[in-house]
Amino acid sequence: MSEATLGGRFTFPGTSLTVQRIGYGAMQLAGPGVWGPPADPDAAVAVLREAVAAGVNHIDTSDYYGPHVTNQIIRQALHPYPAGLVIVTKLGARRPPDKSWQPAVSAQDLIAGVEDNLRNLGLDALDIVNYRVMGSGHGPEEGSIAEQVTVLADLRRKGLIRNVGLSNVTAAQVAEAQTIVDVVCVQNNYNLAYRHDDALIDDLARQGIAYVPFFPLGGFTPLQSATLSTVAAGLGATPMQVALAWLLHRSPNVLLIPGTSSLAHLRENLAVGKLTLSPKTLAELDTIAPADAPVNAAH
Ligand SMILES: NC(=O)c1ccc[n+]([C@@H]2O[C@H](COP(=O)([O-])OP(=O)(O)OC[C@H]3O[C@@H](n4cnc5c(N)ncnc54)[C@H](OP(=O)(O)O)[C@@H]3O)[C@@H](O)[C@H]2O)c1
Numbered sequence: 227m228s229e230a231t232l233g234g235r236f237t238f239p240g241t242s243l244t245v246q247r248i249g250y251g252a253m254q255l256a257g258p259g260v261w262g263p264p265a266d267p268d269a270a271v272a273v274l275r276e277a278v279a280a281g282v283n284h285i286d287t288s289d290y291y292g293p294h295v296t297n298q299i300i301r302q303a304l305h306p307y308p309a310g311l312v313i314v315t316k317l318g319a320r321r322p323p324d325k326s327w328q329p330a331v332s333a334q335d336l337i338a339g340v341e342d343n344l345r346n347l348g349l350d351a352l353d354i355v356n357y358r359v360m361g362s363g364h365g366p367e368e369g370s371i372a373e374q375v376t377v378l379a380d381l382r383r384k385g386l387i388r389n390v391g392l393s394n395v396t397a398a399q400v401a402e403a404q405t406i407v408d409v410v411c412v413q414n415n416y417n418l419a420y421r422h423d424d425a426l427i428d429d430l431a432r433q434g435i436a437y438v439p440f441f442p443l444g445g446f447t448p449l450q451s452a453t454l455s456t457v458a459a460g461l462g463a464t465p466m467q468v469a470l471a472w473l474l475h476r477s478p479n480v481l482l483i484p485g486t487s488s489l490a491h492l493r494e495n496l497a498v499g500k501l502t503l504s505p506k507t508l509a510e511l512d513t514i515a516p517a518d519a520p521v522n523a524a525h
Contacts, residue, residue: 232281233474233499236481238410239434241389243312243353247474248499249284250277250492251440251483255299256292261325263295264487273492274303278311280496286413286438286483288316288358289342290327297346305348314411314438315343316393318358318374329360336377340386351388355381356413357403358393365415365422366396371403379407393440397426411436411481418472419449421515431479438481442473451514463501467494471501472511 233247255270257263264270274285289297300313307313317339320330330339336357343352357374361367371392381387391411392403403409412430416423416439427437443449443466451465458465466484473480484495503511 231499232496233482234478236436236479238312238354238389238436240408241410243389243410244310245284245312245481246281247481248282248470248496249286249481249483250274250282251485252285252287252296252300253291254485254487256295259325260291260296261321262292264299267299269489270299270487271303273487273489274300276489277492277496278304278308282496283308283311284314284481284483285311286314286316286440287347288319289339289346290316290319290321290330293321294342294346297343301346301348307349312353313347313349314354314356314391314413315347315352316356316358316391316413317343317378318393319360327360331360331374333373333377336374337381340381344386351386354389354391354410355387356391356393356411358413359395359399361394366394366399368396368398371395371399372406375403375406382407391436391438397429400426400430409435411438413438413440413483415439415441415445416473417442417444417449418454418469418511419444419451419514419516427477427480431477435479436481437477437479438483439473440483442482442484443469453510453514457507457510461501461503461507464494466491467498467501468503468511470495470498471503472508474498475503475508 235244237244317336319327378390389410390407393413414423430437454465458468486492
């Protein structure tokens, strides 16, 4: 597969890290509920190897997926890592034995999280680490993140982290973090039916900062829309492919990390770069987001 078919390339600002815009999210590689090993570990390894063989060089992960399991599978599948592979991980949560997701935000928690990622991925330094704000589970919430970002900035100075990103944050939190350290990417919940970040995407695009939507296909509640299905049928594509293509068209700073444990779905997702959506199709897809969400039709 040529580079062009993976959505073109993007360079994280102020870095030499250049990735294909179609990447891969590894969360689905752990067991059910993002806990424990997958039913078929060999299949998980095969998905990762095929993604990288197809040209994917941006993998999103966290050591709290599994916990530890997802990173260990990435290491098993891909270590020693090919030159140019950018593994982006995140800190800010822990998984107690009840399988819940709890905040882990003290300096000690964050340092331990970096050490866990380095050990389980088999790395000396992490290319990009997102500080993931936990909040109440209903999207980003305002509140200072200066303390945690300062810890990440210190770890960057020590060379354990090369670059800092943010996840589940508001525009004000991005601005606050930028007073402490350069921010290279923001990873928030966004897809063609959930567009609360339209203004933030455009602002980050002006700054050259990557916007990496999590749940690009709806996550645990896959996208369902009659309009999407009709458009997809007309294009001879699947609804999920059109949802990903729409994100690629949304803004050049949007990077894809769709998650899948299936080789068939991986292949569908990697083929999305070949899908061109006309202005008329984009306008139809723009009607999917609920009316109360801000919609910016400028793709
Ligand atoms: N920062 C954060 O807080 C945060 C939160 C959630 C996720 N993430 C990251 O974002 C990545 C993407 O999110 P996600 O994996 O939760 O959700 P997603 O990409 O929106 O959707 C994944 C779901 O869609 C299915 N799927 C994937 N490709 C498909 C296709 N072509 N056709 C039909 N179904 C398909 C997957 O099932 P199959 O396995 O059966 O394909 C899985 O159930 C994660 O892997 C993770 O790295 C970050």
